[in-house]
Amino acid sequence: EAGVAQSPRYKIIEKRQSVAFWCNPISGHATLYWYQQILGQGPKLLIQFQNNGVVDDSQLPKDRFSAERLKGVDSTLKIQPAKLEDSAVYLCASSRRLGGGNEQYFGPGTRLTVT
Amino acid sequence: TQLLEQSPQFLSIQEGENLTVYCNSSSVFSSLQWYRQEPGEGPVLLVTVVTGGEVKKLKRLTFQFGDARKDSSLHITAAQPGDTGLYLCAGAISGGSNYKLTFGKGTLLTVNP
Numbered sequence: 001e002a003g004v005a006q007s008p009r010y011k012i013i014e015k016r017q018s019v020a021f022w023c024n025p026i027s028g029h030a031t032l033y034w035y036q037q038i039l040g041q042g043p044k045l046l047i048q049f050q051n052n053g054v055v056d057d058s059q060l061p062k063d064r065f066s067a068e069r070l071k072g073v074d075s076t077l078k079i080q081p082a083k084l085e086d087s088a089v090y091l092c093a094s095s096r097r098l099g100g101g102n103e104q105y106f107g108p109g110t111r112l113t114v115t
Numbered sequence: 116t117q118l119l120e121q122s123p124q125f126l127s128i129q130e131g132e133n134l135t136v137y138c139n140s141s142s143v144f145s146s147l148q149w150y151r152q153e154p155g156e157g158p159v160l161l162v163t164v165v166t167g168g169e170v171k172k173l174k175r176l177t178f179q180f181g182d183a184r185k186d187s188s189l190h191i192t193a194a195q196p197g198d199t200g201l202y203l204c205a206g207a208i209s210g211g212s213n214y215k216l217t218f219g220k221g222t223l224l225t226v227n228p
Contacts, residue, residue, distance in 0.1 A: 042220050045217075098213075104160070
């Protein structure tokens with residue numbers, strides 16, 4: 001079974017530029033998560049989808065971050081415009097369903113550097 | 116906001132030594148998970164503990180969930196260089212249709228040969 005795929009693996013942009021990250025979850029997984037992991041910290045949930053609907057986006061900075069999962073499969077996370085403090089690893093994860101007992105599988109992440 | 120405090124933040128030991136890392140919170144969690152993350156990779160789930168007082172063993176790793184479901188520990192016996200990595204605990208809050216993991220900052224373990 002293929003794991004969670006993310007691209008690009010690395011991205012360097014200047015502040016105020018835009019950037020987009022792509023995630024393809026494990027086949028058949030209904031729930032998809034985007035996390036932000038700043039250096040020296042644990043992952044912080046930004047948004048979670050159940051199929052193509054948003055379940056929780058309470059920690060997503062909506063003035064600059066957006067995410068979509070239009071067909072309930074792959075997902076895109078966008079930052080526009082980027083700030084220096086957005087430098088982090090952006091992790092995508094998926095699970096079969098939402099709820100306890102459903103293991104989250106993480107992708108390798110996209111490391112974003114904003115200069 | 117539920118906060119998880121992990122200690123120590125950094126740990127460097129020699130191969131063969133034992134170690135314990137801790138995960139503490141003032142909040143009660145429905146379950147608690149431990150992950151290991153290697154450089155350039157995403158976290159990988161090691162174990163989920165659900166019941167207060169529960170102890171789970173995974174080869175040389177022993178996980179314990181506190182009686183009040185607010186804290187947890189991970190003990191590694193006879194550490195090996197392959198155990199090197201960032202160990203993260205994550206508490207789960209679930210209710211209705213919502214299920215959310217809150218991660219600690221992690222313990223960065225280095226096992227020297």
